[in-house]
Amino acid sequence: MIEKKYLFNPGPVMTSERVKSALAHPDMCHRRPMFEHVLSRVRDNLLKLYDADENYTAVVVSGSGTAANETTLSSIIKEDDAVLLIKNGEFGERLAEILTCYQYRLHTLDYAWGDFPEIEDVRKTLEDSPEIQWICMVYHETSTGMINPVREVGEIAKRLHKRLFVDCVSAFGGEDINVVRDHIDICSGVPNKAVSGLPGVSFIVIRRSSIPSRDDVPVRNVYLNLHKHIAAADPNNQTPNTPSVNIIVALDEALQELIDEGLDNRIRRYKECARVIRDGVKKLNLRTLIPESMSSNTVTSVFLPQQLSLDRFIDVLDEQGYVVYPGKRHLYHQNMFQIANMGQIYVSDCYEFLNVLENTLKDMGWE
Numbered sequence: 001m002i003e004k005k006y007l008f009n010p011g012p013v014m015t016s017e018r019v020k021s022a023l024a025h026p027d028m029c030h031r032r033p034m035f036e037h038v039l040s041r042v043r044d045n046l047l048k049l050y051d052a053d054e055n056y057t058a059v060v061v062s063g064s065g066t067a068a069n070e071t072t073l074s075s076i077i078k079e080d081d082a083v084l085l086i087k088n089g090e091f092g093e094r095l096a097e098i099l100t101c102y103q104y105r106l107h108t109l110d111y112a113w114g115d116f117p118e119i120e121d122v123r124k125t126l127e128d129s130p131e132i133q134w135i136c137m138v139y140h141e142t143s144t145g146m147i148n149p150v151r152e153v154g155e156i157a158k159r160l161h162k163r164l165f166v167d168c169v170s171a172f173g174g175e176d177i178n179v180v181r182d183h184i185d186i187c188s189g190v191p192n193k194a195v196s197g198l199p200g201v202s203f204i205v206i207r208r209s210s211i212p213s214r215d216d217v218p219v220r221n222v223y224l225n226l227h228k229h230i231a232a233a234d235p236n237n238q239t240p241n242t243p244s245v246n247i248i249v250a251l252d253e254a255l256q257e258l259i260d261e262g263l264d265n266r267i268r269r270y271k272e273c274a275r276v277i278r279d280g281v282k283k284l285n286l287r288t289l290i291p292e293s294m295s296s297n298t299v300t301s302v303f304l305p306q307q308l309s310l311d312r313f314i315d316v317l318d319e320q321g322y323v324v325y326p327g328k329r330h331l332y333h334q335n336m337f338q339i340a341n342m343g344q345i346y347v348s349d350c351y352e353f354l355n356v357l358e359n360t361l362k363d364m365g366w367e
Contacts, residue, residue, distance in 0.1 A: 009325045011193040013343025022253035036237040045255040051178035059229040062244040065169035068188035068202035075226035081133040090143035114144045139171035145299035154183035174298045185210035196343040197254030200247035270297040273341035280354035298342045304335040
């Protein structure tokens with residue numbers, strides 16, 4: 001028997017018995033109506049949860065959030081167009097890696113990790129560089145726990161007739177996203193974060209009018225081709241290649257579970273859990289990275305005292321059944337770790353975690 005771990009890490013997350021039980025469905029052929037009914041419901045629920053209107057469509061990609069991002073970015077940018085990337089963390093840099101790989105003309109607003117993007121910088125860059133047609137950014141920069149100013153950037157994009165792509169991978173299900181209100185043309189997401197599903201697939205919500213025709217964009221890859229996914233999904237609720245059937249069935253259940261709880265209620269639960277965690281670490285005299293006003297509902301980045309071993313601290317918590325993440329890159333060397341409250345985590349779990357955290361710190365010599 002595998003022991004239960006409380007996953008206070010930002011994905012994969014804890015899932016309900018309801019979602020796990022969905023994996024025990026009968027064997028299913030992905031080219032038959034049974035699967036098509038499942039995929040149709042998934043696509044409809046994604047559009048509903050993103051507050052999309054009839055001008056949008058949705059596709060599911062077998063692969064992680066990076067697969068969804070590469071599927072999109074490899075397929076929407078014309079050869080003569082330039083791209084503005086706003087980045088201030090690990091996942092903004094992941095977008096930069098994709099955009100550079102495809103050798104696009106790239107303008108970058110590069111902020112330090114944990115620094116808030118300046119809206120005036122965005123406006124000025126777009127006005128000074130008319131060749132820019134797409135803006136790319138991350139909604140919730142998971143590496144720091146910061147929420148970026150998507151709505152403000154969307155307003156600028158609309159006013160200047162630019163198009164906006166947003167990585168919503170760790171935001172969807174945990175933050176207030178409305179693709180119509182926020183003027184988002186395309187966004188990506190995954191089940192295995194705030195949706196409380198399983199890893200293995202990702203999804204893209206797309207404003208149809210924002211997609212260039214196949215004739216206007218060269219075919220840059222095969223499997224990760226957005227036009228192919230839309231062509232399979234829109235008329236037939238299908239995928240261009242064999243999908244991760246089991247994980248899509250689990251995604252279907254996770255989305256229905258989210259709708260049953262209510263998106264507003266899910267967000268409220270996450271906010272309350274984050275409040276409990278942040279109040280708790282403050283009482284322990286631990287410093288956090290991101291100001292409360294810029295913080296997400298689901299990730300808190302905390303600095304462990306320098307005299308304590310971060311690796312040992314994480315191992316000791318794991319031995320007691322609680323999993324947290326070390327910070328990435330230079331934040332790891334600053335002894336930062338992350339506490340996430342995504343998935344099937346409730347306020348009572350957060351209080352229990354804080355008790356374990358306090359005792360662990362005392363045992364390691366921190367008063």
